[in-house]
Amino acid sequence: MKVCIVGAGAIGGFIATRLALAGQAQVSALARGETLAALRTQGWRLRMNGELLNAPATASDDAAALGAQDLVVIALKGQSLPALAPKLAPLLGPNTIVLPAMNGVPWWFLREGAPLESVDPGGVVGTALPAAQVLGCVVHASTSTSEPGLVEHRMGQGLIVGEPAGGSSERVQRVVALLAQAGFEATASANIRQDIWYKLWGNLTINPVSAITGATADRILDDPLVRDFCSAAMREVAALGERLGCAIAQSPEDRHQITRKLGAFRTSMLQDVQAGRAIELDAIVGAVAEIAQRLGVPTPNVNALFGLTRLFGRVHGLYPEA
Numbered sequence: 001m002k003v004c005i006v007g008a009g010a011i012g013g014f015i016a017t018r019l020a021l022a023g024q025a026q027v028s029a030l031a032r033g034e035t036l037a038a039l040r041t042q043g044w045r046l047r048m049n050g051e052l053l054n055a056p057a058t059a060s061d062d063a064a065a066l067g068a069q070d071l072v073v074i075a076l077k078g079q080s081l082p083a084l085a086p087k088l089a090p091l092l093g094p095n096t097i098v099l100p101a102m103n104g105v106p107w108w109f110l111r112e113g114a115p116l117e118s119v120d121p122g123g124v125v126g127t128a129l130p131a132a133q134v135l136g137c138v139v140h141a142s143t144s145t146s147e148p149g150l151v152e153h154r155m156g157q158g159l160i161v162g163e164p165a166g167g168s169s170e171r172v173q174r175v176v177a178l179l180a181q182a183g184f185e186a187t188a189s190a191n192i193r194q195d196i197w198y199k200l201w202g203n204l205t206i207n208p209v210s211a212i213t214g215a216t217a218d219r220i221l222d223d224p225l226v227r228d229f230c231s232a233a234m235r236e237v238a239a240l241g242e243r244l245g246c247a248i249a250q251s252p253e254d255r256h257q258i259t260r261k262l263g264a265f266r267t268s269m270l271q272d273v274q275a276g277r278a279i280e281l282d283a284i285v286g287a288v289a290e291i292a293q294r295l296g297v298p299t300p301n302v303n304a305l306f307g308l309t310r311l312f313g314r315v316h317g318l319y320p321e322a
Helices: 010-022 032-043 077-093 121-128 170-181 194-203 205-215 215-223 224-246 252-260 269-273 281-295 300-315
Strands: 002-006 026-030 045-048 051-055 058-060 069-075 091-100 136-147 150-162 186-187
Touching: 002 010, 002 077, 010 026, 010 045, 010 051, 010 136, 010 170, 032 045, 032 058, 077 091, 077 121, 077 281, 091 170, 091 269, 121 150, 136 186, 136 194, 150 170, 150 194, 170 186, 186 194, 186 215, 194 205, 194 224, 194 252, 194 281, 205 215, 205 224, 205 269, 205 281, 205 300, 215 224, 215 252, 215 300, 224 252, 224 281, 224 300, 281 300
Parallel strands: 002 026, 002 069, 026 058, 045 150, 069 091, 150 186
Antiparallel strands: 045 051, 136 150
């Protein structure tokens, strides 16, 4: 298969390096700036289990130079996709599979109604990336970049893939097989929307709270007032999930116990704040608030968290002004 990675950062580089080393796909990257330069001069680099893995990389900042692909893995921050999506047309043939390996609510998540302005303003993403060519994906891995083009793997190798409408398909099985051959714990899901909502329910609070406080996850959960606030917001998200057909079987306290086992880790949003990068707030929190408003489900704690983090981001130049 011809596979193009759009966004060769922590997750994109992780997936690309493993695929390239497995030798079952022709892997390329659409990248820019220092990351593009690093890929061209040093190839794919992944530090994992104390070992530095390296593979040659084909990379360009021009989608037309890479041409039509069998699989396009989009591993961008959500806020970057609306501007870039129309430029991905040269990568898409009639049978190209688009696999967004991204955090939060994807642009295709709602089955009906207008596009979500928080993640697909004006419907530009849905127009550029046809829903019929999309597979859903959930990433369960912790990675970071210590320098452009160098990915540091901390834990997890899980990738869940499924049809947006549910059920199974040959193309899901084909993508899962490719990822499994590259060493990922790849599984096919009959209800990928449920898997997306479950992950979102678990990180919707910890991510922004860590961003505005600078605290690692353990300190957030050790503060009873902050933990109770997170639990209240999670109950709101669970109630919204019920309306969407994405019920959550666990309690917030159950989830907190799982998070505690991960130790004193820095969330992806906290890493972005500390690096001076724009925060991925709309896909993780803003979209939830928008869906709740559309369905008439009260989410006062989610709204408060969204407002506080949005204001923090604007004050620090990490989130666009109104």
